[in-house]
Amino acid sequence: MDRRKNPYAPGAGIQPPALAGRDQLLADAQIDMERVLARRPVKSLMLLGLRGVGKTVLLNRMKADADNLDFQTAKIEAPEEGTLPQLLIPELRRILFSLDLIARAGKKLRQAMGALRNFGSAFRVSVGEIEIGMTPTPGVADTGNIEQDMPQLIIALCEAAAERNTAIGLFVDEVQYLSPRELAALVLACHETAQRNLPLFFVGAGLPQIAALAGNAKSYAERLFNYPGIDKLPPEAAREALTAPARKEGAAFESDAVEEILRVTERYPYFIQEWGYHVWNSAPKSPVTKHDVESAYPAIISHLDANFFRVRFDRLTVLQQKYLRAMAELGPGPHKTGDIAATLGVDATSVATVRQQLIDKGMIWSQRHGETAFTVPMFDRFMKRQIKVLEKHVPRRRKPALPRPL
Ligand SMILES: Nc1ncnc2c1ncn2[C@@H]1O[C@H](COP(=O)(O)OP(=O)(O)OP(=O)(O)O)[C@@H](O)[C@H]1O
Ligand SMILES: [Mg+2]
CATH class of the missing domain: 1.10.8 (Helicase, Ruva Protein; domain 3)
Incomplete structure (x- = not known):
């Protein structure tokens, strides 16, 4: 058929021609955002799902909806390498500038500017010029401890937004790549703004292991967030x-x-x-x-x-590939971690490191203790096409030292 008219949009984060099956979730988020503007309490959202289920598309849609409600929004994608302040600072700076355009700089805005400058220098990220009648804000977001500084910065930002009768929308994709301390800092920031009834709508998205990661970071994360599962x-x-x-x-x-x-x-x-x-x-x-x-x-x-x-x-080491191939041998999963090791011909402890590396790379995840599953749908069949025959793993042993000559 006519390729020029092909309406489909395969890709990453590309808005589909018909965003099907997500109406309820978007309607719920819309209500939450309106509640935030009315300064009523809402839970933050963490969209959890496997690769390619449409998390980024939803995040982008929610951001667009927030923009339509005149939120001041920032969206970042956590990188596998790199730090959160590096990504966050330019976005927050942009927000502060647009808050300044809404009206002449108010007290809270000046304080937020100062907090951002402190945060930038504490984490050695250049903030650039921020001169909107800025007064120094000593002692705010300047310790270099992200768990302390991030909540202070976000609070300052939300107070500046509140002063302008608007709200902040913070959208973070690929949350599983944040370091545990960065994740804890974000969870804390959400917690503290909620306690102060400040106008923040936070939406995170990423692989399903985030629920456990956030819970490990702060035990109250379970109550702070809603975790809608985004699925087929x-x-x-x-x-x-x-x-x-x-x-x-x-x-x-x-x-x-x-x-x-x-x-x-x-x-x-x-x-x-x-x-x-x-x-x-x-x-x-x-x-x-x-x-x-x-x-x-x-x-x-x-x-x-x-x-x-x-x-x-291609991003995997040979041993990581072998581990996934052994999983594939057992089918789509999830599988008992012990069964995967047995398929490789080793005991679970000797491949615990490689399993953890694969979790960190976002290739596999564990829903229940002792279970392992792919994060990419249909990856089992790909692995079987790619590596036809499963080879057992022989852990390398140190060569025994040669007996000393007498
Ligand atoms: N509800 C939907 N209806 C139709 N197509 C969709 C829907 N959601 C997403 N898509 C399409 O699926 C593809 C993947 O979407 P998206 O990149 O948002 O997934 P993702 O969950 O963020 O994946 P990843 O974990 O790899 O980042 C895109 O081509 C998008 O257009
Ligand atoms: Mg995505």
């Missing part, structure tokens, strides 16, 4: 995600073609976009048939292998 789409929403964009272009899928795509994508949003995109390009005409879907299958799988899966695989 329910069947009706998955059909809508696939068929609505085609309908808008005057094209259609036969119903068994739709069901076949739902089956092979397992209703994961990212895969629905990929299948929609490729099948659209390869099908000769509308309506798309089940046969069109089946014929496109091998090309789509090679495309996914070469792109989506491969980039993740």
